[in-house]
Amino acid sequence: MKPEPQPKEVRVLPTFKVNKHGLYIFLSLLPALILVSLFIYYPLLKGAIMAFQSYSLFDLTNIQFIGFENFKQVLADPGFRRATINSFYWIFFSLIFQLSIGFFVALLLKKRFRGRGVYQALVFFPWAMSGFLIGIIWRWMYNGQSGVINDLLIRMNLIETPIPFLSEPNWAMVSVIIANIWYGITFFAIMILAALQSVPEELYEAAKMDGANKLQELIKITIPFILPTIIVTALLRVIWILNFPDLIYAMTNGGPAGSTHILSTFMLEKIIYGQDYGQAAATGLIIILLLIVFSIFYLMATKFDKAGDF
């Protein structure tokens, strides 16, 4: 978890050509390193210090180091436990459905057909909208009184009275996850479609000569070939989905009764309601720690060695 492991001096191993490329490497990476260090790692470091301080807006005149007190309080908060469990559901179900539907869509879009470009532009579009906006739109649609989703379900005779989508805890969690699935399918579809198109035709031809059917093709050639893409994309999505408070913030703000809080909205609430920057920072560090641990296990389990290739 130590930040800023960037090297001060870059020494070059003579793999590509000769040693004097060191300056070139250094200069090329310099803008990225300077900017990332100054505007991401430096604020992170300062933010991380707050996690060990009594940093509450109520009284900033008396900020002291209090060791792990903030962590203790956060971990003892029943809301934190709930948010952690919710985060698991939020990530797991979002990911499974985004991945499987995205995979399916990509398979169907692989072959050219008339209007594919237009179709792609339309169905990929959710990806281009902001999470906050999507949250607002879905909240508008889920509305119990004048919401379009309830209206449609009633018209189709599927239900008789409106479903309290965002006001009943179990429904609320399902509802925000559905909205998130809607938002995230596209990303998988694009990545997987790209991967599918990169499968060399010769492989399929060879398989055909061996008399493989479509399903066998899929299992024996397609999936193994695109697996690395899926593994990397899925890991990245896990990280992004957990650090994505916008949607829940706009839809339910964690309610009702904290039933839709995930860790990142829990953290947001610590800032907005409690105005306790210390506890918020502690939660933030816990999130980072959890994600690092998860990534390590994930990459070990999938035996994927290119850890950084996200």
Added chain:
Amino acid sequence: MRKIINWPSLAKIIFLGVFLIFSIFPLYWIFITSLKPKEDMFTFPIKYWPETITFENYANIFQISNFNVYIVNSLIVATVAGIFALIIAMLGGYVLARFRFIGKNQVIFAFFITQMIPIFIALAPLYLLMSNLDLLNRLPSLFLIYTVMMIPFCTVIMKSFFERIPPSLEEAAMIDGCSRIGALFRVIFPVMLPGIAATFIFAFVQSWNELFLAIMFIDKEEAKTIPVAMNSFITKFDIDWGAMSAATVISVIPTLILFAIGQKYIVEGMTQGSIKG
């Protein structure tokens, strides 16, 4: 024989159709809402096509706010951030793809970790930093921070694009007398165009949509971006759905155009990136 093949393709058409409706219905709905007059907004039963179409909501947002200014600001911020992120990512990505050097893995690891950082942990220090740099209330604060936020992902994506291109390509060019940068521009970029387009679109869209930092760094009218303006349609009294929906429709137009032009590059570009067997 024909009939047997038809079943799957029928299923395919149905699935694609359902998925299309699922994907665009929320957009359709916000579009319809934007055309409804104020009094029809909450009428029951719900109208799926407004009886009276009105553009008053659109006219309204330009009256109650300087929406034209916000559009220009958002365009500037997203374009500049997109281009900067792209340039920096190409420089870094190329080096990471082509050379092995001490600290390379650490750099990639440091980039990877940035993706895990919840932005709110760094918000207060970032605000102070921007204040010290005297960038608050200025568009550079936004395109600077958006560029930074895009660098890690874009750099690593670029790295995988470069990895796909055989080094022999630029070696040949360099033998012909090009410098490394010259080779980069003349030989590799044309091949990589889809990837570059895809990366730019990614960075553009992310910057176009960002809300929390924009709210924190900007409070002057002349430097506000679209998400900030839309956030102010949420008042204590209500959400101004008319203004909100009209603003949503306007705000997605640039990204829609970008998508229409670039959508084939997005997939093509990612295709380049994903080949690493």
Added chain:
Amino acid sequence: MKDQLTKGLVLCFSMILVLIIISGCSDDSSSNDNATGDDQDDTEQDNGSDTVTLRMVESLTSPARTELLKGMIEAFEDENPTIKVELISPPLQSADEKISQMLMAEEDIDVLEVRDQTVKQFSNNSFIEDLSVYTSEWENWDSLNDIAKHGATSIDEIPYFIPYGIYEKTLFYRKDWFEEAGLDVPETWEDVYNAATTLTDPSQNRYGYSFRGGAGSSDYVEFMTWSYVGENIVQDDGYFIEDGSPMFTTDEAVDALEMFVKIYEDASPPDSISWSYPEMVQGFTSGTTAMLIQDPEVIVTAEENMEEGTWDTAPLPKGTPSGVAQQTAGTAGWGIGAFSENKEEAWKLISFLSSPEQNLHFAKNNSLIPVHKSAGDDSFFKEGYFSSYIEMNAKPDEYLIADRPVDYKGWGEYRGVAEKDIQSLLLGDITIEDALQKWTDYWVDQKEQQ
């Protein structure tokens, strides 16, 4: 040679980057506010250092109010040609967070919106000025009404802000529906419950009461409990009763919460468990709910969206058997930032905005209870929808005012905690006793920390 070229190109690139950033900066700083940009530049050249620009930040932002404020600021600038005011209007949702950041960065904010909810935090951190130097010489200080003065000096008897308005809740009801059903205007919570259940008809999408179960719900539990507990509440330490224990220990608190839950279950939209301000107001103005308890600001919203004669206001319902209604008088106003370099001018602006004429104008257009005694004579407030407020103020024995425990460290956090508990209570996850016990423990703990 190749490397020199490389170096050159990278250097060029870096310089372009720096140049763009710098030119971007100067571009931006020269393009001032569209409207005033040009003449501001002129005056700066003409008067040199004589012109002062004040930075003023609002927090309860809404587009309509921002327009109103801008109009008043223009009038101020006309009177004081050497002072310019730059109004900053962060979006409501994140305004408090934003203002905290600005103050933590020690930015020179001259005038800022200070509310009863934020004044303690601001004064604790020395973010705002003690205004007594100015108020002692201000001719209008004594014309402020008692509630306004009380609000201004709520922390340590020091005036930290000059209120621009008072927030008190009143009952809004559908006059037409009540008449149609032959119902009287409710006076007690029992009446509210009975009328609300009569008017509830889910098949018509019609409910008796605009319930608040979402953000801000603790305010509703608060004034219901206060009304039921009645005079036993310590008025300047509102969450405690005379014997020093939290109000949640009383039997009346149980009655109040039972009523609260009953109204939700029997007479409110199921969705209202997550309603907060916008939804409950919309529920009322769009014809879904028959009753609403809200701030005076809603009068304007209702006037805009509803037909005259279909609705009216009435005093806040009373508790039984206490026979009183009790609520807090919320105040918000303008204070001076501690890091301001133009405090004299800032006070000029505040005293201008707080003058009886300007305040009356602001209160009328923003639909607030004005802060000056003289405003009571204005027909706008005497008659019509505001008259329920006049009625309540005329009977201080029946309509009590208590203070929220804003000076406790845990106040902000409590609201978040209580909101969650209230939703759990409405969902049936916890009992009334559980909730009361939890809040009692919370406030006993707060008292000890004090």
